[in-house]
Amino acid sequence: MNAYKTLHELLRTADTDPELVLAYLNSLLTEINTAYFASEKKRTLEGLDTFLGFKLFVDEHLTDQPAITEIAAKLAVSTDCLYRVVKQQSGLSPKEFITDRLITEARRRIYHNQTTSVKELAFELGFNDPSYFSRLFKKITGKTIAGFYQDLSL
Structure with a gap:
């Protein structure tokens, strides 16, 4: 919330140099971008772990043709999460x-x-x-x- 307040004050001041506002916005966007990609990278790595667990389970139990709910339970994830991760990693449900x-x-x-x-x-x-x-x-x-x-x- 402090970032918005500082930006608001800079914009309300009549003699604020536009370069200062742009520099502040650039700095703010860089921080947001860094935070976003750090969390996205963590999510992708977690997804990769789930996907590898899924592939191993499928290979070990292929001829049993396990239900998706069973696989999700064994991997301790929801079926929605499993669907999302497998789709993201392989392009398939x-x-x-x-x-x-x-x-x-x-x-x-x-x-x-x-x-x-x-x-x-x-x-x-x-x-x-x-x-x-x-x-x-x-x-x-x-x-x-x-x-x-x-x-x-x-």
């Missing part, structure tokens, strides 16, 4: 991140020929419905699983 990670794992397993059927792959990745898994795979990759197998054999 937590659900989209998990789905993307599941499809990446499916592609890896197909590439390394670790699975023999779509049904088996779906169950290994925690999907109860192989047809849903197939539709999701196509939606994300633009190819059917059979088409993906075929591309690998070329």
